Amino acid sequence: MLEIRDLRATAGDKEILRGIDLTVNPGEVHAVMGPNGSGKSTLAQVLAGHPAYKVTGGSIRYRGEDLLELEPEARAQAGLFLAFQYPVEIPGVSNAYFLRAAYNEIRKANGLEEVDSMDFLDLLEEKLKLVEWEPEIMSRAVNSGFSGGEKKRNEILQMAVLEPTLAILDETDSGLDIDALRIVAAGVNKLRRPDNATIVVTHYQRLLNYIVPDFVHVLSGGRIVKSGGKELALELEARGYEWLEDAVGAAS
Amino acid sequence: MSDTLVQELEARAGTATAEGPEWLEPVRRAARERFARTGFPSPRDEEWRFTPIGPIAQGTWRSAPAGARGVTREQLAPFLFGRDDWSTLVFVNGVYAEGLSRTALLPGVRAGSLAEALRADGALLEPHLSRHAPIEGSPFTALNTAFLGDGGVVHVGAGAELTAPIHLLFVTTAEAGGAVVHPRNLLVIERGARAAIIESYVTLAPGQSYWTNPVTEVSVAPGAWVEHTRIQRESERAYHVGLTHVDQYRDSHYRSFTLAMGGALARHNLHVRLNDENIETLMYGLYLTRGEQVADNHTAIYHDQPNCRSWEVYKGILDGRSRAVFNGKVFVKPEAQKTDAKQTNRNLLLSDGAKVDTKPQLEIFADDVKCTHGATVGRLDELARFYARSRGIPAPAADRLLTYAFAAEVIDEVALAPVREELDRLVLERLGGL
Numbered sequence: 041m042l043e044i045r046d047l048r049a050t051a052g053d054k055e056i057l058r059g060i061d062l063t064v065n066p067g068e069v070h071a072v073m074g075p076n077g078s079g080k081s082t083l084a085q086v087l088a089g090h091p092a093y094k095v096t097g098g099s100i101r102y103r104g105e106d107l108l109e110l111e112p113e114a115r116a117q118a119g120l121f122l123a124f125q126y127p128v129e130i131p132g133v134s135n136a137y138f139l140r141a142a143y144n145e146i147r148k149a150n151g152l153e154e155v156d157s158m159d160f161l162d163l164l165e166e167k168l169k170l171v172e173w174e175p176e177i178m179s180r181a182v183n184s185g186f187s188g189g190e191k192k193r194n195e196i197l198q199m200a201v202l203e204p205t206l207a208i209l210d211e212t213d214s215g216l217d218i219d220a221l222r223i224v225a226a227g228v229n230k231l232r233r234p235d236n237a238t239i240v241v242t243h244y245q246r247l248l249n250y251i252v253p254d255f256v257h258v259l260s261g262g263r264i265v266k267s268g269g270k271e272l273a274l275e276l277e278a279r280g281y282e283w284l285e286d287a288v289g290a291a292s
Numbered sequence: 293m294s295d296t297l298v299q300e301l302e303a304r305a306g307t308a309t310a311e312g313p314e315w316l317e318p319v320r321r322a323a324r325e326r327f328a329r330t331g332f333p334s335p336r337d338e339e340w341r342f343t344p345i346g347p348i349a350q351g352t353w354r355s356a357p358a359g360a361r362g363v364t365r366e367q368l369a370p371f372l373f374g375r376d377d378w379s380t381l382v383f384v385n386g387v388y389a390e391g392l393s394r395t396a397l398l399p400g401v402r403a404g405s406l407a408e409a410l411r412a413d414g415a416l417l418e419p420h421l422s423r424h425a426p427i428e429g430s431p432f433t434a435l436n437t438a439f440l441g442d443g444g445v446v447h448v449g450a451g452a453e454l455t456a457p458i459h460l461l462f463v464t465t466a467e468a469g470g471a472v473v474h475p476r477n478l479l480v481i482e483r484g485a486r487a488a489i490i491e492s493y494v495t496l497a498p499g500q501s502y503w504t505n506p507v508t509e510v511s512v513a514p515g516a517w518v519e520h521t522r523i524q525r526e527s528e529r530a531y532h533v534g535l536t537h538v539d540q541y542r543d544s545h546y547r548s549f550t551l552a553m554g555g556a557l558a559r560h561n562l563h564v565r566l567n568d569e570n571i572e573t574l575m576y577g578l579y580l581t582r583g584e585q586v587a588d589n590h591t592a593i594y595h596d597q598p599n600c601r602s603w604e605v606y607k608g609i610l611d612g613r614s615r616a617v618f619n620g621k622v623f624v625k626p627e628a629q630k631t632d633a634k635q636t637n638r639n640l641l642l643s644d645g646a647k648v649d650t651k652p653q654l655e656i657f658a659d660d661v662k663c664t665h666g667a668t669v670g671r672l673d674e675l676a677r678f679y680a681r682s683r684g685i686p687a688p689a690a691d692r693l694l695t696y697a698f699a700a701e702v703i704d705e706v707a708l709a710p711v712r713e714e715l716d717r718l719v720l721e722r723l724g725g726l
């Protein structure tokens with residue numbers, strides 16, 4: 041589904057991603073961990089097509105296409121979804137309107153008919169239940185004045201409505217209380233299907249108790265320095281990152 | 293200064309006594325003399341420094357031909373909010389058109405033309421007409437007062453509550469080309485009354501050049517609640533220089549929303565004087581310009597008394613090579629302690645060629661007050677744009693959405709739902725839909 045080869049990216053003069061290789065197959069869950077500033081969000085944003093980052097080398101193939109050739113909207117229309125580490129506030133646009141616009145644009149791009157607001161409300165009602173949320177939140181402006189946890193939950197609601205093929209969750213667990221974490225994780229799990237895949241960026245093993253990964257990767261200094269199974273997350277929890285950085289230092 | 297105008301003023305001097313009550317003649321005469329003395333403001337005049345009134349001052353403007361010849365109610369449909377049941381006073385080229393108007397008024401409420409009111413009873417008018425908006429305030433006000441003849445008069449009696457807005461609709465037709473109209477409105481909201489009034493300036497001849505020079509005086513008695521909506525969508529080749537002066541009294545609430553999207557040059561002055569304690573004033577504005585349009589908003593709030601609150605938000609969206617001017621004055625007298633005043637002006641530039649001159653002007657002479665102001669000029673938020681695109685919304689649609697959202701934030705402040713929805717629709721249409 042996703043094949044990243046030797047991906048290099050910069051922001052301004054700063055090289056942030058320095059040769060990333062990652063393959064994600066349908067049905068898989070990959071966890072990406074790593075110290076602050078190691079490039080996790082940059083990787084996520086590059087996948088979504090953020091204009092601030094310049095890809096200077098390597099390739100990304102997504103469902104057989106050259107992802108880097110696609111505009112951000114075309115990526116979303118092709119089923120890619122990024123839950124932002126810092127969801128953006130859009131004052132003046134209601135959450136319901138925004139989500140319906142996105143839903144319809146994606147349908148349109150895929151040759152499906154747009155849905156009217158009544159039908160959309162039915163769909164929304166069902167998805168709100170998935171994240172255990174009251175409909176009131178939908179008439180508020182997108183993320184405007186939302187608490188940190190509400191913003192994260194809103195990302196998952198969007199994901200539930202848009203039903204992506206590849207979802208990238210960038211620290212969706214940070215800032216969530218224990219109940220919210222359980223709700224969000226349950227939501228993600230309910231959306232799992234054999235034909236879609238998830239990349240979860242997280243600092244905490246705790247989330248991975250709920251969303252159990254098939255693979256865990258450690259990103260450090262813009263490279264994946266170690267990959268393993270779910271037990272790697274436990275090891276990181278116990279030992280931190282330093283031993284890995286030392287190992288990499290010794291090897292290079 | 294325009295010779296034609298002065299000639300007309302002189303001609304009026306001979307005939308004016310015939311129209312209207314006796315007390316009015318000295319008012320008109322003083323205004324006439326005032327304008328003859330001052331002429332149009334010069335570019336050196338600080339109040340008019342950024343307002344290119346050259347085409348007005350140098351133009352030869354004739355009086356608009358009277359009468360609503362050929363105008364039908366159907367033609368007005370786009371301006372009626374889809375509400376045939378609202379009381380609407382229609383003025384065609386400045387003159388009241390009874391046949392096009394609808395009035396279904398509650399007891400205690402009167403709405404009609406100024407011309408008729410001047411003929412019938414001066415008693416209501418005399419304490420108000422030209423008592424709120426001084427002719428010394430601006431040469432344009434003096435000119436309007438000199439030509440004062442028709443416009444809307446709304447009187448909402450003590451304790452009356454309007455259930456639907458009253459709409460004063462000023463329409464120009466192709467026959468107004470090259471002409472000037474001087475609408476004069478008076479809105480008197482008595483003690484404890486509740487009213488919504490809409491004032492619209494529209495055209496049936498979008499290609500025409502003409503000049504509208506309106507003055508509206510508003511009196512908000514103790515305990516009254518008023519929502520005043522002003523919609524200016526003149527021809528984009530027209531000139532519009534308007535003034536609204538509001539006097540508020542104890543415990544009253546006045547909220548204004550002005551939408552300006554027409555005119556080659558459109559200037560509006562909104563002045564609100566808080567004459568007593570515990571008054572609340574909300575001033576919201578939205579201006580949309582494109583091409584070579586110039587939109588100029590000058591607001592002034594006079595905190596003369598303690599314990600009042602004023603809240604102002606004006607927003608502009610500029611495209612093409614258009615220009616906007618915002619000047620917001622807040623005067624706080626020494627006795628106006630505990631004043632709470634906030635002013636915000638935010639501008640969104642959609643093009644490289646657009647330009648904004650924004651200037652807050654606070655003159656505060658009391659010490660125990662809370663007064664803030666802020667002005668911004670910026671582009672669409674890149675991050676919000678990317679966020680929308682990352683959800684599948686194409687860039688042009690994302691831009692329209694964000695632009696609309698910028699406007700919607702201030703439209704949302706309109707209290708009356710049908711008015712708000714119509715403004716919303718209007719703005720959306722102007723921005724090219726979603």
Ligand SMILES: Nc1ncnc2c1ncn2[C@@H]1O[C@H](COP(=O)(O)OP(=O)(O)OP(=O)(O)O)[C@@H](O)[C@H]1O
Nearest residue numbers: 051052054056075076077078079080081082083092
């Ligand atoms: N737009 C940008 N301009 C300049 N530097 C940037 C930009 N974006 C990221 N960086 C830098 O690149 C590095 C990696 O940032 P990134 O946000 O990808 O880290 P992260 O692994 O997600 O960290 P965290 O765990 O704190 O979220 C950091 O040093 C950051 O300051």
Ligand SMILES: [Mg+2]
Nearest residue numbers: 080081082125
């Ligand atoms: Mg990050």
